[in-house]
Amino acid sequence: MxxxxxxxxxxxxxxxxxxxxxxxxxxxxxAILDKAAEIRSARGAVMICQTTNEPLPEDYINVADxxxxxxxxxxxxxxxxxxxxxxxxxKWEWYWWNAFDSSPIANRLNSGLLLWKSxxxxxxxxxxxxxxxxxxxxxxxxxxxxxxxxxIDDTRYLTSFMKVLREVxxxxxxxxxxxxxxxxxYLNSVLASPLHKATPAQLREIRSKIAAYAIKLESLL
Numbered sequence: 001m002x003x004x005x006x007x008x009x010x011x012x013x014x015x016x017x018x019x020x021x022x023x024x025x026x027x028x029x030x031a032i033l034d035k036a037a038e039i040r041s042a043r044g045a046v047m048i049c050q051t052t053n054e055p056l057p058e059d060y061i062n063v064a065d066x067x068x069x070x071x072x073x074x075x076x077x078x079x080x081x082x083x084x085x086x087x088x089x090x091k092w093e094w095y096w097w098n099a100f101d102s103s104p105i106a107n108r109l110n111s112g113l114l115l116w117k118s119x120x121x122x123x124x125x126x127x128x129x130x131x132x133x134x135x136x137x138x139x140x141x142x143x144x145x146x147x148x149x150x151x152i153d154d155t156r157y158l159t160s161f162m163k164v165l166r167e168v169x170x171x172x173x174x175x176x177x178x179x180x181x182x183x184x185x186y187l188n189s190v191l192a193s194p195l196h197k198a199t200p201a202q203l204r205e206i207r208s209k210i211a212a213y214a215i216k217l218e219s220l221l
Contacts, residue, residue, distance in 0.1 A: 036063035071097035104147035111151030183213040
């Protein structure tokens, strides 16, 4: 069964297909180019190329619909730090990291607040257990999984906050300015802080305040 038939039988509008980048001497391997042709023949299929290399070779960029960089690459780190650096491509961009090699705090931040700071489209989590004997169900109940879920929830809170912030701003009412400035100022201070040093209690407080501001802003609509 080809990719197009799989997509149709599952009732899925689009498929994102991840291909790890295995490059030699700065060029995309023949396997990547061949797989790209197969994927692009399927309607609704999107190919994400994941790489450990930076900068990316041109032929690698050409075969990808979307690109995924290492979290610790200079490019991604410059985005997270807010440093001025041109986008490496006009494609949708992601980052990836190894969750099993990271602390719970790092996994929460990488799937939440730091992803938001980067401005990239999303994150792909490399989550390979050290032992093949680990129960996949048990993995979803692990501390690693919990931390990732918390990070995703942080992003959801931020998304709701930003939505209502924009809606209130669009009303352009002078009476709303004080609360808008206070709410936006708080978020900016959070994103400018050394988040990697945050404790679980501090991250809970950040989420709580973001939710409180969202509720206050929504009351103005």
